[in-house]
Amino acid sequence: MVSQVVKAIDQLAEVHEQLIQTGLAKKQAILSKELDELMRLMRIESKLSREITEMDQERSLVSRKLMMDKGVKNRFNVTYRNLMGVIHDPEERTELQRVHERLERAIVQLKQVNDLNQTLLQQSLDFIAFTIDLYLNPEDESYTYKHPASPTGDPKNKSGLYNTRA
Template sequence: MPIKTILASLDSLEKLHRSLLRLAYDKTTLIKNGEMEKLDQLLKDEQAHLAAIVQMDTGRQTAVTKYLTDQGRLVPTNPTIADLLDNAPEADKKNLEEARDRLLHAIHDLKVQNDLNQKLTYQSLQFVNLSLDMVRPRPESANYSKTEVNGNKSTKKQVTFDSQA
């Protein structure tokens, strides 16, 4: 199997990761604006991208395995581009290194954006919890009072919704 097939799969992986990065940027905007319906659809699109990436990476591994086998080399369980670079001819090494570096850069950018989205989501959740805490009544103290120790505790029913308001 020629190196060109492997390079094509690396290019496709890079394109998929860049497309996923665009979705991550869109996700940031949707989180900031609180557009949950659109965010839900975007998450479905993300899942489709991830499935395509897994399928493409499986194809890349198969191509690397076939190339190494055709060269009579030892094939590791999960062959990587680094394994291929060790056994590739000098003429193809530069192209493989460039394709690998572009893919790694796209993955790094995606990781940074996903970290930001995770922080924004966490902050949104904290805000929601704070808002709920402000609206919810405080529960009674968990400590025992003198009357409870003597057995004269009168229980009050705690109401969370005032229908007369």
Template sequence: MSVSNIISILEKLEKMHKSLLELANKKTELIKANDMEQIDDMLKMEQAHVAAIDKLEQQRQVMVTDYLQAKGIAFTDIPTVAQVIDTADGPEREVLQEVRGRLVTLLADLKRQNDLNQKLVFQSLQFVNLTLDMMRPQQQQGSTFNYSGAEIRGESKVGKKSYYDSQA
């Protein structure tokens, strides 16, 4: 097993994560524009990207495991690219470090963008809840002595007000 196969899979992972970051950036604009149909389509595309990334990640784990086993290196839990970097020589080591560094940076950017999207969605939900609260009829704060005995016992024939109660 050569390091070039691992480098190749890391580059594919990098490409998929770049594409996912582009989708996350587009989703930010759609959230700001409140375009629910496009957001729904965007979520479907993101799910497809995540599924593809998951398959590539599984392949990466198998390749790293095979490489480390071929080198006779013991590892615990899930073997990492950092362990491969430690065992690689010369130019392969430098390329691995470079690709891994780009991927780590890309993942940090993706995390930041997803955090922003999450905050924007949360603010949108708060706005919707505020709007709903403003539209609900308010309960009258009256004197407790204005009720008849039937109203106190709950036997009133007057229809009771219902309040829309939703939880996000």
């Protein structure tokens, strides 16, 4: 029964590692502004996320069965600590610890990759908003030099090539 829990956690870690690879590819797509590739990677991410949900349900079910087999009844949220408390074989404990640490490392790395991608996307959106503001908002000339004695906003005093009196 412990081998089933180990297998379920190992599979979860594997899918998390696939998500990490997808996240790194997403980073490249964001940096190179490849929207089609980014959309494709987001679909893959969505599929992998659904797989994780299903696998986690399976892990939870197998973990509850193990706890019941060990005499612990009615455990809905079985944690790693709970499992380690009922597993006494040193080899099984070592194997469970190994896959748990693998999964934990993958989750931490995935969070870092996702945070970086979120920051990159936010910077891209900020840049787009800034660019749109530059094009759509009237030009602010307060940053250019004007002689203090020159009138502002007086259309008669504008110098130009076209003479309206002629």
